[in-house]
Amino acid sequence: MxxxxxxxxxxxxxxxxxxxxxxxxxxxxxxxxxxxxxxxxxxxxxxxxxxxxxxxxxxxxxxxxxxxxxxxxxxxxxxxxxxxxxxxxxxxxxxxxxxxxxxxxxxxxxxxxxxxxxxxxxxxxRLKQTEAVLAMASQRRVEDRLKQLLLLLSQDMGQVTSEGIRITVRLTHQQIANLTATTRVTITRLLQHLRQERWLEIDSSRHFIVLNPIAS
The missing domain is CATH 2.60.120.10 (Jelly Rolls)
Known part of the structure; x- marks a missing residue:
């Protein structure tokens, strides 16, 4: 179109x-x-x-x-x-x-x-962002790769809200799994864990909100 x-x-x-x-x-x-x-x-x-x-x-x-x-x-x-x-x-x-x-x-x-x-x-x-993607890929722990990805997206596509930084593009669990070289099941489990830790929230339209990006 x-x-x-x-x-x-x-x-x-x-x-x-x-x-x-x-x-x-x-x-x-x-x-x-x-x-x-x-x-x-x-x-x-x-x-x-x-x-x-x-x-x-x-x-x-x-x-x-x-x-x-x-x-x-x-x-x-x-x-x-x-x-x-x-x-x-x-x-x-x-x-x-x-x-x-x-x-x-x-x-x-x-x-x-x-x-x-x-x-x-x-x-x-883009060069700075590519270096961040490479640094993310070098992390051995999947949770660390996931956090770095969400922080990167919040910097490049973030919207400041009263709660934290809202990532304006909505991504599926499978897409996040592909970006972090893991499985959808693992991502679903880790996202739930980050929500329980109050590091992350998901709003009514299924967008991610990084709650405390500065402390990360």
């Missing part, structure tokens, strides 16, 4: 570090088409195209010859991803939630210093 996004005309102002990347895209690309992908849908990647997440979260992964899958990153709102940014082969992208994406051609990026600078800033954010 394709949207048409309306926005204000381009401006000549220089991009500052505090400029919101989504606003930058709206300024530069009036009427740009946006693309919807449903949860678990595979996103086709082309050698000279870059996707930018407008809404939702995308799982980036690779497959080993054994058939095992490794998660190599998560792309959240405003983050770019695509084949021009990786040497991994195979490299796959799946919608972890319902997502809305903007597609850019590599030539457009090369011809726009403002866009290139904005993408560079967001890639820096």
């Amino acid at each position: 394709v949207h048409t996004q309306t926005s204000t005309p381009p401006t000549t102002a220089q991009l500052s570090p505090t400029t919101d990347f989504r606003q930058l895209l709206e300024e530069i690309y009036q009427g740009r088409h946006l693309h919807d992908f449903k949860r678990n849908q595979r996103i086709q990647l082309q050698p000279h195209e870059v996707w930018v997440v407008c809404k939702g979260i995308v799982q980036l992964s690779t497959l080993h010859p054994t058939g095992d899958e490794s998660i190599v990153g998560l792309a959240c709102a405003s983050m770019p991803f695509g084949l021009p940014f990786t040497r991994i082969n195979p490299y796959e992208a799946h919608a972890l939630s319902n997502v809305v994406l903007m597609r850019l051609h590599q030539m457009e990026i090369e011809q726009s210093p403002r866009l290139a600078q904005g993408l560079f800033q967001q890639l820096g954010h």
